[in-house]
Amino acid sequence: MQSLIVTGGLAILAGSFVLAWFTGGRQRYLMLFAIALLTVDAAFIGMFLRPYVPDNIALPFSNMAFIAAQLTFGESLLQRRGKSFGRTFIIGMFVLLSAVYVVLYLTSTIEIRTAGINIGLIVIFVVTLKHIWIRRDDTIHDKLIFWTFITLGLMHTIRTAGVFFNQDIANPQSVFWGFLQLYILLLAMILTLELLASHFVERLETANTLRDRDHLTGVLNRAGFERAVGAIYAGRTRVMVSLVLIDIDEFKAINDALGHPVGDAVLRRVGAVLIDQSRAGDIVGRIGGDEFAILAIDLGAEGAGALGERIRRRLDEDASAGQGRQLSARCSVGAATINIERGYETLYAAADAALYEAKRLGRNRVVSGAADSGRDTEQGAGRVVPFVSERRRTDI
Structure with missing residues (x-):
């Protein structure tokens, strides 16, 4: 039941961004965020299928999906600010982190693999954070998105550190893992509401600007x-x-x-x-x-x-x-x-x-x-x- 709630909730949130993309001028960051949510959904589905699919397929698939989701999510936040990681960084980080995970999967324990992949995700988080750092003139929506993103990054950090003190944290069947799924869903819901609210406020402001602007001269009508x-x-x-x-x-x-x-x-x-x-x-x-x-x-x-x-x-x-x-x-x-x-x-x-x-x-x-x-x-x-x-x- 919990698995259905998490995967279904993420899919619904992704659908809301697709709808916003269709109705909101087709801004690219909206579609990227929808793709990021669906990719996280795919990663969770891979973990849920472990009892039915060999680990050497389910685990690499899920972790590579998490890497792709983190990169896509970061890129969506950057594009909302008019910035970008760049294609070279995105492809390079995905290939590097995926290769690191495969090597750790073949040579290390689940604890080391979990720590390794989360360290890679933290690197992406830090690079993203550097580019979306809040400014004094940012809107309340920008600030809420920023602090929610920091909370999401702290989750990765805590889980990475916790692996070395409690091996059960790395177990997908553990209580911590179940809490982690619900926590990610909650953060995704908060971020969705913040991003959508910001998007529609910007659309309203744009509509007001177009309404008040003399299109021939560029001054107010x-x-x-x-x-x-x-x-x-x-x-x-x-x-x-x-x-x-x-x-x-x-x-x-x-x-x-x-x-x-x-x-x-x-x-x-x-x-x-x-x-x-x-x-x-x-x-x-x-x-x-x-x-x-x-x-x-x-x-x-x-x-x-x-x-x-x-x-x-x-x-x-x-x-x-x-x-x-x-x-x-x-x-x-x-x-x-x-x-x-x-x-x-x-x-x-x-x-x-x-x-x-x-x-x-x-x-x-x-x-x-x-x-x-x-x-x-x-x-x-x-x-x-x-x-x-x-x-x-x-x-x-």
Whole structure:
């Protein structure tokens, strides 16, 4: 009965990883982990068949299966981290440990064979551990997987040391061996739940990223930008927040004259410039057909104006240098900076008024202002105090 529980449980867990592989983008580490579980299952089946199969067949088969399972399991954890043992290491370790076991099987006692094979498995464990060592920024799932893996490695170490003090430990019919089977099944269940939970959390995060991303420009779309802004406003007080609005000048004329493929190239170029010029923590989004926005914390009014000017100058230099018609676009920029407690609507209205002023003054310029600290107008914006960037001679 115990044998059926162990083998059946491992097979069910392996099936869950196969299912996750089919439904989760067919990530290779999921299938490798399923193969590792099935290989452990095969090793246990070989041990259970010892009463019916000669030892010179059952024991080498089971131990080689354990070696293959350990290598496959380690490789799956490494591939989850974007790493790999490499084919040479995997084949070399399997051949070496299998040869060592065969030699020990022919020349030594069961205790020495058990210790020898477990020492080999510990070597694989240590190499794997080196590559998946946890970092501070790892998720809780990564840390749980790491510590469960350490527990699994300690099991090999304890069993190896115990063989020299109690020969019964090496006997597959012993109480210890029965406990070992159930313990491995328990660890496999824990690791399965941790890996599957981590996998589905990553899938959800990927889906959210795709949902919030503008696929043409690489920045956030309007919905994603608004969600990110909401998160900023929900978690901070007493800080200055800046909004920089960027509008491509005469974008409709570009589309009409040169076609939508060129218009798309212009949008991609603007998105790339915004990502390049903004800071790591800034929120960059495309909030309209030809309108972009950057929300920044603690940038200051001067910093917001300088950011807008850097963006305007980069696009202006591209257009002035004639780097292909797809890059020939200029922009108008409006920026505003206020205390975050005054609300996003007030900030947006002030930046939008600054952008309107930049267009009214002839486009291809930056107007940087701040909502007045006095009473807001009915539209929600205060007085805009403009700073107008100097235009290059080529703009005139």
